[in-house]
Amino acid sequence: MSLNKYSTAALAVLVAVIATASANVSAHTGATGIVKERMDLMDRIGDAMKVLSGIFKREHAYDADAVAKSARTIRDHAGTAMTKLFPEGSANPPSVAKPEIWRNWKSFKALAKDLETYSAALADAAPRGDTPAGGMPSGPAGHGMMGGSMMGQGMPGSMMGGQQAPTSDMLTVMPPRALFGHVTATCASCHTKFRTEKHEH
Amino acid sequence: MKRIAVLMCSVALVAVLMAVLLWWWPINPPAQTNFPPGDVNRGAYLARMAGCIACHTDIKGNGKPLAGGAPIATQFGTFHPPNLTTDSRFGIGSWTLPQFATALRAGVSPSGKPYYPAFPYPFYGALSDQDVADLWAAFKTVAPVEQPSPQQDLSFPFNMRFGLKLWRTLFIKPSRSTESADKSTRWNRGAQIVNGPAHCGACHTPRNLLGARIETRKFEGASNLPGGGTSPAITAAALKKAGWKSSDITHALRYGLTPKGDSLGGSMGEVVSEGTRYLSDDDLNAIATYLLDEPTK
Numbered sequence: 001m002s003l004n005k006y007s008t009a010a011l012a013v014l015v016a017v018i019a020t021a022s023a024n025v026s027a028h029t030g031a032t033g034i035v036k037e038r039m040d041l042m043d044r045i046g047d048a049m050k051v052l053s054g055i056f057k058r059e060h061a062y063d064a065d066a067v068a069k070s071a072r073t074i075r076d077h078a079g080t081a082m083t084k085l086f087p088e089g090s091a092n093p094p095s096v097a098k099p100e101i102w103r104n105w106k107s108f109k110a111l112a113k114d115l116e117t118y119s120a121a122l123a124d125a126a127p128r129g130d131t132p133a134g135g136m137p138s139g140p141a142g143h144g145m146m147g148g149s150m151m152g153q154g155m156p157g158s159m160m161g162g163q164q165a166p167t168s169d170m171l172t173v174m175p176p177r178a179l180f181g182h183v184t185a186t187c188a189s190c191h192t193k194f195r196t197e198k199h200e201h
Numbered sequence: 202m203k204r205i206a207v208l209m210c211s212v213a214l215v216a217v218l219m220a221v222l223l224w225w226w227p228i229n230p231p232a233q234t235n236f237p238p239g240d241v242n243r244g245a246y247l248a249r250m251a252g253c254i255a256c257h258t259d260i261k262g263n264g265k266p267l268a269g270g271a272p273i274a275t276q277f278g279t280f281h282p283p284n285l286t287t288d289s290r291f292g293i294g295s296w297t298l299p300q301f302a303t304a305l306r307a308g309v310s311p312s313g314k315p316y317y318p319a320f321p322y323p324f325y326g327a328l329s330d331q332d333v334a335d336l337w338a339a340f341k342t343v344a345p346v347e348q349p350s351p352q353q354d355l356s357f358p359f360n361m362r363f364g365l366k367l368w369r370t371l372f373i374k375p376s377r378s379t380e381s382a383d384k385s386t387r388w389n390r391g392a393q394i395v396n397g398p399a400h401c402g403a404c405h406t407p408r409n410l411l412g413a414r415i416e417t418r419k420f421e422g423a424s425n426l427p428g429g430g431t432s433p434a435i436t437a438a439a440l441k442k443a444g445w446k447s448s449d450i451t452h453a454l455r456y457g458l459t460p461k462g463d464s465l466g467g468s469m470g471e472v473v474s475e476g477t478r479y480l481s482d483d484d485l486n487a488i489a490t491y492l493l494d495e496p497t498k
Contacts, residue, residue: 188465196467
């Protein structure tokens with residue numbers, strides 16, 4: 001009886017291990033060489049993002065060190081560390097990168113650079129702490145909830161869309177949550193332009 | 202031989218007759234003239250929620266806000282979301298509020314022509330008079346841009362706009378309230394946003410060969426999206442199976458991040474960056490509440 005229990009438990013553990021292992025493999029089925037390298041780089045960014053998400057979702061208490069550390073991980077994997085893993089024409093399956101990357105190399109590079117800038121600013125801003133929960137409904141950049149009104153002030157006529165990148169001066173005073181908004185908007189912007197949707201979800 | 206020729210001739214005749222009838226068949230949605238005063242801020246907020254800004258602005262091409270969207274390639278041809286700025290020649294500067302309301306809720310132009318459903322007006326049918334007045338007030342603040350809107354570029358037979366009248370009778374159902382008395386106010390607010398202005402089903406519900414949504418497969422994910430690409434299922438069952446909690450959904454709609462730390466791309470990236478990330482915490486919570494408790498069909 002107890003032997004039976006043991007073997008069931010062992011079997012369960014084995015199944016779990018195999019399942020996890022194969023899940024890891026299937027995430028980049030068959031990717032090799034440079035494609036695998038950049039998928040790994042993106043995954044490290046993704047792991048850092050999970051830590052930040054937990055904090056900005058308020059699932060975990062605000063932890064300035066963890067924010068700074070994760071932001072630095074992203075910074076170190078952005079910019080040229082990222083773009084050098086995208087040599088011309090390396091968009092063959094299983095890669096889901098779009099060939100547009102090399103037709104718009106400047107814009108691709110600029111996004112990788114923006115990611116470096118914003119994540120570096122987030123690392124510096126980490127000690128500033130987070131806005132209290134349940135306060136103002138916070139939009140992406142910690143502004144008011146109105147898509148318009150955040151643009152409205154001081155810029156008449158542009159409340160219906162239009163977005164301006166923050167200046168480097170603004171970056172040094174922004175709260176971490178606002179910078180997290182800029183980091184995530186940069187990921188989304190690059191994935192929107194330069195990556196096709198993945199089929200398995 | 203002769204019989205076949207006669208048959209072909211009569212088929213052609215019937216087709217021509219039907220086309221003439223269709224072309225002539227008037228579609229006159231009841232004209233509405235009394236609207237409450239509009240609120241610009243509420244309108245701008247709704248324009249985000251409803252994706253007007255995302256679709257009618259050429260974001261990738263750094264176009265001016267609402268001066269015309271990037272082309273949308275589909276299996277029927279290429280659509281060009283027109284200029285909606287206050288320019289009176291190229292935009293909607295000379296339109297009236299009732300004309301705007303009819304375009305938005307009924308999908309009929311000021312000259313009585315039906316719009317293609319690439320303009321997701323079927324989802325806007327349930328907008329209230331107040332909503333429409335608010336949107337109109339916000340659109341009135343948009344700076345004019347002198348930029349002509351390209352013609353819609355569709356293949357035969359979809360290039361014949363009057364054929365849309367048939368499509369409308371087949372597939373447009375009077376917008377039905379998805380509200381439910383047994384559910385919370387938050388759930389009902391979520392149902393209203395998701396099935397109305399936010400038009401999540403436009404991309405997440407699969408479509409038939411004529412481009413109409415298959416309602417029995419609501420939110421099961423779609424391929425062949427406008428602009429290309431595929432979308433995953435967002436049924437309550439699929440989301441729960443993949444481990445999405447309510448806070449994961451609000452986080453994804455605010456920041457574009459999945460629970461795995463990946464960032465959503467494709468057309469969803471734009472839905473988030475030009476739309477849902479501007480929504481209030483209350484509205485995002487309402488969306489999540491509804492999605493995780495969506496009634497099964």
